[in-house]
Amino acid sequence: xxxxxxxxxxxxxxxxxxxxxxxxxxxxxxxxxxxxxxxxxxxxxxxxxxxxxxxxxxxxxxxxxxxxxxxxxxxxxxxxxxxxxxxxxxxxxxxxxxxxxxxxxxxxxxxxxxxxxxxxxxxxxxxxxxxxxxxxxxxxxxxxxxxxxxxxxxxxxxxxxxxxxxxxxxxxxxxxxxxxxxxxxxxxxxxxxxxxxxxxxxxxxxxxx
Numbered sequence: 001x002x003x004x005x006x007x008x009x010x011x012x013x014x015x016x017x018x019x020x021x022x023x024x025x026x027x028x029x030x031x032x033x034x035x036x037x038x039x040x041x042x043x044x045x046x047x048x049x050x051x052x053x054x055x056x057x058x059x060x061x062x063x064x065x066x067x068x069x070x071x072x073x074x075x076x077x078x079x080x081x082x083x084x085x086x087x088x089x090x091x092x093x094x095x096x097x098x099x100x101x102x103x104x105x106x107x108x109x110x111x112x113x114x115x116x117x118x119x120x121x122x123x124x125x126x127x128x129x130x131x132x133x134x135x136x137x138x139x140x141x142x143x144x145x146x147x148x149x150x151x152x153x154x155x156x157x158x159x160x161x162x163x164x165x166x167x168x169x170x171x172x173x174x175x176x177x178x179x180x181x182x183x184x185x186x187x188x189x190x191x192x193x194x195x196x197x198x199x200x201x202x203x204x205x206x207x208x209x
């Protein structure tokens with residue numbers, strides 16, 4: 001059984017998707033947040049999952065906060081730490097501590113559009129597709145080895161909000177699969193590439209017509 005700790009900052013819809021997937025050989029040990037008012041904490045608690053929060057505003061440096069967060073995470077002896085909408089830039093020390101057992105989901109097709117405002121930037125660039133990327137976390141922002149990607153079309157009538165909603169549906173399918181692949185030992189990192197014999201590209205059905 002693999003212990004999973006999930007970090008969130010808000011409602012945690014991807015966390016909910018992972019929990020609801022009831023992944024074999026996975027135990028959701030805890031859901032933690034940097035906000036005590038994160039709606040996802042109440043949802044997780046209702047499911048009987050241990051929850052806790054630690055406010056980054058109470059620390060005078062990013063490293064001090066990350067060190068405190070690591071102490072809370074390590075109490076659950078995680079095999080995997082999942083960033084599911086955890087809106088913090090992590091220190092190199094945090095990333096190295098959980099090297100090869102820390103994964104994140106990013107709402108773009110990396111390496112394009114790292115950072116924030118991904119959908120606005122994709123629309124401004126005239127992109128015809130958008131998507132999401134699940135990757136191992138490294139000290140360099142949004143640049144770790146890619147586990148899986150999902151693709152959706154960008155329509156002429158789209159706004160950033162409509163693209164985001166379409167991408168989120170793919171995220172909710174793709175993220176539990178990635179966690180399941182990790183738990184099953186199917187992910188092998190070779191340089192900056194993840195070898196996964198079980199991976200299939202997730203794409204909007206309109207691409208398959």
